[in-house]
Structure formats: C-alpha cells, structure tokens
Amino acid sequence: METMQIAPARLCGSIRVPSSKSLAHRAVIAASLCQGKSVLRGVDLNDDVRATLAGMQALGAQAAWQEGRLAVQGLHAGERAQGDCLIDCNESGSTLRFLIPLALALWGEATTFIGRGNLGKRPLDPFFEIMRAQGLPFSHEGDPLCLKVRGPLQSGKFALRGDISSQFLTGLLFALPLLQGDSDIELTTPLQSAGYVELTLDVLRDFGIKVVPTPGGYHVPGGQHYCAGSYAVEGDYSQAAFFLVAGALGSDVAVQGLRADSHQGDRLVMDILQRMGAQFNWTGDALQCRAPQGLRGTRIDAAQCPDIIPPLAVAAALACGRTEVVNAGRLRIKECDRLSAIAHELGALGAHITEQPDSLIIDGVASLSGGRAFSHQDHRIAMMLAIAATRCDKPVLLQEPGCVSKSYGNFYEDYQKVGGVCGR
Ligand SMILES: O=C(O)C1=C[C@@H](OP(=O)(O)O)[C@@H](O)[C@H](O)C1
C-alpha cells in the first residue's frame, strides 16, 4: 500500500483551483450533443471528466485539444458507427448517471457501462424503474460494475425520486430534449443536491436548450437541438473549500480562479465558515478566508452540499464547541462511505467525532495529533487528511494518496506550492 508522509506545516501563498468538475462534465456533454463544433476553455482533464469525454466519444462525438482549448465536434445522429457501445466510467458517478439516459436516447444497439472502485455499488434504482416501466431490457452486475442497457427511450411522464442523487435528474434533463415528443418529470421526493441541477439548467440554457420548471418538477419540450458555441469553465468551489478551510484554521492562502457570482451549490462553504466565525476577503478573483478569533461549532445541513462536508469536518474538529452535521446519510453512497471514513480517519488523528446513521457529532479539540490514516481511495477523504495535517502535532502517514486524480490531479503539487510538506 502506498503511503505519503505529510508533515505539519502552515500553508502560505496563492493557488489557482482547477475548473469545476461538475461544469466540465456538463459542458463536454452539451458540446458533444451539438450539430457543430464547440470550443471549451479551461477544462481540467481529471479522471472523471476524462471518462465523460471518452464516453461521449464512444457515442460518436469527436474532440481535439487546440492551443489549450478543447474543440468538440458534436455527434451526428444517424451517422454513428453501428454495433455495441462500451463506456468506461472509471469511478465517476456523474459519468454513469448522466450518460445512461443519453445512451438510451441516442444509441440503437446495446450500450455497456463498466467502472471500478465503489461505482458498481452506488444506486441506480431510479433508472432501473424507468427502464422497467418502458419495457427496455437491461442487465446489471455491481462488483465490478457491468451494466448493459438498450433503448430507445420514449418521451412521456417520468416519476423520479429526488433524494437519492440529483444526478438522475441531470441525466434525464440532458437526454429528454433530444426525444421527439415532450416530457414531464415529476419529483416524487424532495430534491437534494439541488444546486447541481441549477448548474445543469445553466449549461442547457447556454447551449440553447429550453426546460420549464413546473410546481413539482420540469417540463421538457422534445425535438430540440443543442447549439454549438464557446464556453469557459469556471473555478471549482468544492476544491477551493479545502484551501479555504486551511485559511480558517490559520494558514494564509489565497484561492484564485473562482467566480464571486457562481451558481455552484458548494459556494455554501463560505456561508457555513462565516457562521463558524470566519471572514472572507476578495482581491480581484483571489479569495482569502481567515478566522482571527478562531472557529466555533455550528449546525451543518449536508443535504444540498455533500461534497464540502469532508473539509468542513476538519474545520469543525478544530472549532470551539460542538458541530452537528445533519441530513448526511447520502455521504455513505459516494466513492466510499464518507460518513464513516470522516469519523474514523479524523478520529485516528485525534478528533472527537461520533458517527450516527444520518449525522456526525463533532466536538472540537485544540489540536490534532497526527498518525496513520487511510484515504479509503476517495479523493475528498485524501484531501481532507492533507488539510488536517496542517494542524497536527506530528506527521500524517496517508495511505493510498493517489486517488486525488479523480478530481484534482495536481492537488499535492498545489499543496507543496503553498508550503505544504509531503513526500512518498
Ligand atoms: O451533478 C454533479 O455534478 C454532482 C452531484 C452531487 O451528487 P449527488 O446529487 O448524488 O449528491 C455531487 O456529490 C457530485 O460530486 C457531483
């Protein structure tokens, strides 16, 4: 097992966060569905976005790098190669759940989705229900993932749960405009991770697609065409959260590349850290977080912002008093059981965390001790532990650090650039 030693060190300097993984997935998909050529600026080709790009290429899109920009030639319906299609999602839930409805809508033959890690164990039931209701054949093995599906998906009424993953809704919103008839999606349970659906609607609008929100869901006119254009992917708040938390814990890091008016749901990291006593300061596009009086515990609702809970747990572990992270059960169905991983791994470093079925109770301590900790092969757990190391008394010995490539391939380079001390 590979181990990285991360020595305690206060971070100091400025970093440019990678572009938003969520927006990059969406831009690549939308551009791939256009009839012409689109140019995407600022795409960070992490493992997940690479899987989405390769998946859209398997469905018939073409892509090439031109002077640091990604030129995407959309797929032409009816001109695709015939035969079965194989899509390797690697460990990306977004790729899998965004591309299943597209494969059903676009590909006449069978499509096989494969993947690794935890992906085969993450839920797909809302799509299974739709395929059953429409009489579409499918077969599924979870360990490792091997899902075979076959369209054609028909327009119409879709009843969809909103409280498992918003990614099912995003997948349908990409595919339904391509069908001949109109569709209506009715959410049968309240939508969680709703900010991600806002990002989907933003990108759809940018590529000329109309979706009409209705009281209980969405009306999606059929027969629409994605319009090619140029699109710039903004910086990622989910990744910035790690360095903003480091700032709140005494480091001096400026985070560049974020939009102050972003629609990313993980912008909530600023509101939550502010509630804990942190202050934010923008200088141009550089954002800095400080907490001169220290942090205090608070109540954090994870329902709309699951991805920022790992860094916020580090902030809470070192805050004064108790933090409750509630509505957090869905963290168990990510790349690992994140609720359990946060409690165990920060606990191994000296944090006081009690894990409950749907929540974490975190009682702040003055400092962490350091020691051996495991990433669970989950990028956000690895980055969480690196940020915790900035406030440990002794080094953190991080097992399996390489998983950061899922979303932030240069994480350790950036970490070292601002004075972090780590080596294999
Ligand atoms: O649509 C997206 O880009 C994402 C949605 C969220 O998933 P859930 O909707 O399953 O919470 C989030 O956790 C994931 O990292 C990215």
Ligand SMILES: C=C(OP(=O)(O)O)C(=O)O
């Ligand atoms: C859960 C994540 O991504 P996905 O669902 O796309 O695998 C993540 O990036 O934390």
